[in-house]
Amino acid sequence: MSKVIFxxxxxxxxxxxxxxxxxxxxxxxxxxxxxxxxxxxxxCLELRKESFTLHKSVVPASERSKSLAVxxxxxxxxxxxxxxxxYTVVAVGGGVVGDLAGFVxxxxxxxxxxxxxxxxxxAMVDSxxxxxxxxxxxxxxxxxxxxxxxxxxxxxxxxxxSLPERDMYSGLAEVLxxxxxxxxxxxxxxxxxxxxxxxxxxxxxxxIKKSVAAKQRIVKKDFKETSGLRAVLNFGHTFxxxxxxxxxxxxxxxxxxxxxxxxxxxxxxxxxxxxSSDEFQRIVHVVSRFKIKETIVKAYFLGQSxxxxxxxxxxxxxxxxxxxxxxLLEKIGKAYLSDEPIEKEQVCNAIKDAKAMWRxxxxx
Numbered sequence: 343m344s345k346v347i348f349x350x351x352x353x354x355x356x357x358x359x360x361x362x363x364x365x366x367x368x369x370x371x372x373x374x375x376x377x378x379x380x381x382x383x384x385x386c387l388e389l390r391k392e393s394f395t396l397h398k399s400v401v402p403a404s405e406r407s408k409s410l411a412v413x414x415x416x417x418x419x420x421x422x423x424x425x426x427x428x429y430t431v432v433a434v435g436g437g438v439v440g441d442l443a444g445f446v447x448x449x450x451x452x453x454x455x456x457x458x459x460x461x462x463x464x465a466m467v468d469s470x471x472x473x474x475x476x477x478x479x480x481x482x483x484x485x486x487x488x489x490x491x492x493x494x495x496x497x498x499x500x501x502x503x504s505l506p507e508r509d510m511y512s513g514l515a516e517v518l519x520x521x522x523x524x525x526x527x528x529x530x531x532x533x534x535x536x537x538x539x540x541x542x543x544x545x546x547x548x549x550i551k552k553s554v555a556a557k558q559r560i561v562k563k564d565f566k567e568t569s570g571l572r573a574v575l576n577f578g579h580t581f582x583x584x585x586x587x588x589x590x591x592x593x594x595x596x597x598x599x600x601x602x603x604x605x606x607x608x609x610x611x612x613x614x615x616x617x618s619s620d621e622f623q624r625i626v627h628v629v630s631r632f633k634i635k636e637t638i639v640k641a642y643f644l645g646q647s648x649x650x651x652x653x654x655x656x657x658x659x660x661x662x663x664x665x666x667x668x669x670l671l672e673k674i675g676k677a678y679l680s681d682e683p684i685e686k687e688q689v690c691n692a693i694k695d696a697k698a699m700w701r702x703x704x705x706x
Contacts, residue, residue, distance in 0.1 A: 343562055345494045346554055352498045357392035359494055366428040369396040372443035374435025376403045377461050380504050397423045401439050405591040408442050408478045416446045430455040436462035437469035444475030448490035456492040461501035463513025464597050467553035470495050472561040483583040489566050511632050512597025517549050520556040523577045526675035536631055574677040577669040578603030584654035589642045598634055602643045605629050610692035611671040621674050630703035644697055648690035
């Protein structure tokens with residue numbers, strides 16, 4: 343299990359980790375271009391003060407960077423810079439950079455060490471934890487990838503101070519997921535502290551730690567998704583990945599898609615008699631507190647037909663015997679991967695229900 347270090351002295355703690363593990367202090371710093379603009383110069387300066395040798399690779403801050411073309415560019419760049427197996431890849435950025443750098447680290451010279459330094463809330467609570475790295479393909483999201491555990495993940499919430507409000511909401515969607523799939527008491531805490539999360543008060547760090555611990559517990563039991571337990575972490579994601587595909591991996595934040603997807607998955611759980619009307623309405627109420635631009639919602643959720651969304655699901659990795667499988671809620675705080683056949687019409691109706699609930703709570 344990858345070590346998670348909560349830090350306020352990133353470079354110093356990174357150096358300590360390397361020294362404790364007797365790892366050569368050679369780095370490939372693979373960094374998001376936006377993060378590089380804010381922090382790149384000082385980060386490189388501080389790392390050199392800690393006696394690190396480093397090569398920096400800057401990656402465009404776009405979901406489209408998770409591609410074979412960009413990975414191939416990094417292979418060539420690292421080879422030209424004489425990066426060898428003594429180097430450790432340090433991924434600094436959101437989920438895109440973490441996935442891309444992790445994929446290239448897993449495959450370059452048959453594997454370099456990897457350290458994740460997530461700088462977005464979503465990456466801190468989800469994508470940087472658990473050892474999944476992947477690229478997108480025109481046929482679907484995250485279709486090409488590895489299970490590849492990082493040596494360590496260093497979380498410094500100071501990075502969040504530069505995060506736009508849109509990305510805070512996106513990350514909070516993944517925090518909400520952990521409450522819905524595994525901890526009703528966490529949902530109560532989420533409901534009570536929501537505004538404090540947005541204001542980045544101390545409650546946010548508590549929520550991050552709870553989310554990280556929740557994901558680690560599940561991943562530890564089912565690292566490679568052999569038992570189906572880890573699949574519950576994909577609650578809402580079958581719908582979400584379809585929406586991201588329809589948005590061409592460009593116009594929709596992952597967390598926004600997950601929020602819409604969880605609303606759809608909750609509606610499907612309700613339609614199938616798994617959760618009560620009161621539970622469904624509680625979820626709807628929590629979702630109603632998320633502020634997402636009306637133009638985004640109309641174009642990439644409400645404006646997409648139910649048929650188009652279901653068709654875009656067909657590349658989902660959870661498919662078995664050519665049939666879609668959904669993560670559903672048995673109750674708030676308990677999710678499971680359903681193997682029961684679900685008619686496409688039922689899925690379309692659940693999407694309609696979710697859209698209707700969004701319209702009713704957001705006055706669209």
